[in-house]
Amino acid sequence: MAKLVNKIELGDPSTKNQNFVDVNLKLLCCRYWYLDLWDCHDMVFPFWRIYWNKNEGGELTLQNKVYKMAPDFLYIISPFSSFSTRYIKRHEFDSGIHVSGKNLSERHNEAYFERKYLIHFFAHFNLGTPFDNVYPGIFRVALTDHLKERLVYLTERLKIENHDFKLTFNLKLQAFVKEAISNIGAELWKTVNIDDRVLAVLRFIEANIGEKLSNSELAEIVNMAPNSFARLFKDEMHITLHSFIQNRKIAKACEIFEHTNDTIESISFALGFSDRYHFSRVFKSITGISPALYKSGRYTS
Known part of the structure; x- marks a missing residue:
């Protein structure tokens, strides 16, 4: 009868210890919407966000710096960042939080909606200590072919189901988030070297x-x-x-x-x-x- 080996060192041929940083990803929401109003000012929320717009016209502002959102980039916002959003085509409010839109579904002709509205993907999540304690900021990440492939899968599935997600969707969303975060690079990681x-x-x-x-x-x-x-x-x-x-x-x-x-x-x-x-x-x-x-x-x- 085989015996369970519960000593890690017996299965590792090296004597050198390795230290890893745990990434405790917790997904909070993930949606794919069309927006005709996106006037949100001075929002501060205690979790990470990934934003992606399929078409031009969205803007993010952080400390007077304006990010004109392009479809070739993801925009990752760290917790407790005070930022604002705007859809240029329809701008009505200079304060408060004003959003008008709905989630896209299979019933919608996406090409038609893309001409009239801002097509917006977003996910909210936490990463656990120490990653949820980085400096406030907006990080722009180039949409690589691999990230783009994952994003196509996620947005297509969100048009079919946006409530009870299957295991495959959960795994692919987690992989997408982790890969996007890993592409931020030294700009982020230098902030997590904590005593x-x-x-x-x-x-x-x-x-x-x-x-x-x-x-x-x-x-x-x-x-x-x-x-x-x-x-x-x-x-x-x-x-x-x-x-x-x-x-x-x-x-x-x-x-x-x-x-x-x-x-x-x-x-x-x-x-x-x-x-x-x-x-x-x-x-x-x-x-x-x-x-x-x-x-x-x-x-x-």
Whole structure:
């Protein structure tokens, strides 16, 4: 009878240890729409986004830099980036979030809609620590033949089914996201070299996001004085420890909103807020919109 070998070193001929960075990809949504209005201003959301427009006319703005979206590029937006969108052909609003459109299906003549509307693919996702903690920004990635092939498959399937996805679609979407992210290169990866002590605390925060976490408790994990750790954290993450915890709690709230019908009140208590009103104030201060509007889904693209 064969025996299970549970010692990794017995199956590896090399004696050299290897260290890998885990990529914990969690998909939140993926859609293929036609838009006739895309006036969204100063949006801040706690997850990654990939945008692709099949035709010209879309614009992204980040810190006064305008990205004129071209069909040959993907546009990847990191968490907590304050950005705006616009469809040039129909521009009506200079503030707020205004989207008008619908998902494309097999019933639509896509060539006809492409002449009249902005054809827009988007996916929202998280990558886990440390990748969800990179600097805010928009990364433009050239659409390689391989990425284009995957994108054609995804958009065609989304026209057929956009609710209960089969295993093949999930695997291909995950592969598409990971390949797109990997093509960002050094511009992104230089931001994830985090001090081991900070990384240990980041992982603790993620595992205990529903608790009320104090500076002293977190500093004790890495045997540091609270003030010294607070300075180290700010130097490494370019954000205060308190603000970071608030951001991650709101990120978790958004994830819960995406996948459950839990009430705002129950989510606020589950994440360690004193009451719904405190939660709502923090949520709006970070995202720019109320939890009720987020829950409604009207912000989506």
